């Protein structure tokens with residue numbers, strides 16, 4: 001029987017080539033690198049599985065340091081000596097060690113493990129991850145362009161992305177009705193044919209959002225407003241869903257199928273945003289199944305992951321019906337994706353067909369971007 005023999009946890013800082021700001025602050029910018037953690041699992045016969053997560057504590061509480069210590073101190077001992085095919089058993093052991101309670105219990109750290117196990121099982125069986133999930137329904141996954149900045153600054157960049165083939169634009173709005181309206185107008189002026197996906201990252205209340213809705217209700221380009229209200233405000237979401245002419249999507253309010261069941265029971269969403277960092281591969285497929293049964297539409301996004309997390313998302317999203325091009329924006333913002341074998345043409349990403357993730361991690365680059373962390 002093949003077993004996991006070594007677990008290596010590698011914290012990284014990857015430079016940003018352009019600024020990326022949301023209502024809660026910077027995701028990254030030149031001089032403000034993104035923090036990532038890579039997980040390397042080596043089996044008794046020398047096979048390697050890779051996982052990645054992208055902690056961003058201003059968005060969700062896990063930090064690079066907490067992911068590092070969670071994986072090193074609490075999860076490594078679960079993995080060592082275990083059969084990598086036992087993904088369900090390993091998830092149960094992780095949840096016993098770090099109890100989910102009402103949240104998912106260190107979901108970002110667990111998602112790195114989940115990705116690495118799927119990479120391993122794929123390599124051990126000679127199967128790409130999408131085939132482990134039932135097989136892709138498309139060969140290419142189309143991406144949205146992430147737009148953030150001031151009304152003056154975003155137009156040129158949106159036009160540039162249109163030229164590159166992007167047709168859907170995810171615009172970060174900040175919670176000020178007049179300023180956000182200016183951003184939306186500037187984007188429409190730059191790319192009048194583009195679809196617009198708004199993301200407020202919790203910046204509104206169910207009260208204040210109504211004033212934005214009055215101004216933008218008739219703009220046909222807008223496909224949804226994502227997470228207008230705080231993560232915990234399911235009642236606010238429910239009030240908004242009842243009156244909004246624009247579909248409401250949830251992101252920070254949904255990490256698991258348990259969260260989705262509550263949201264559905266409260267009629268608190270029209271669409272949901274899947275992210276592998278939030279839910280791993282396994283829980284993402286559970287969320288998707290429940291959404292399908294409940295008639296909730298799905299969208300794909302990410303946390304500006306580099307190659308490993310990004311590719312995991314491509315495998316998962318290639319197996320699902322999505323209502324918009326996915327917002328996986330690592331290639332837009334990161335100086336380096338750290339892997340070989342990614343094929344991106346304009347806004348389209350080829351779904352890899354080699355075993356596991358189907359890409360190769362450039363371990364020299366892991367050395368180059370390795371972060372010293374203080375605990």
Ligand SMILES: [Mg+2]
Pocket residue numbers: 199201226227251252273301
């Ligand atoms: Mg979001």
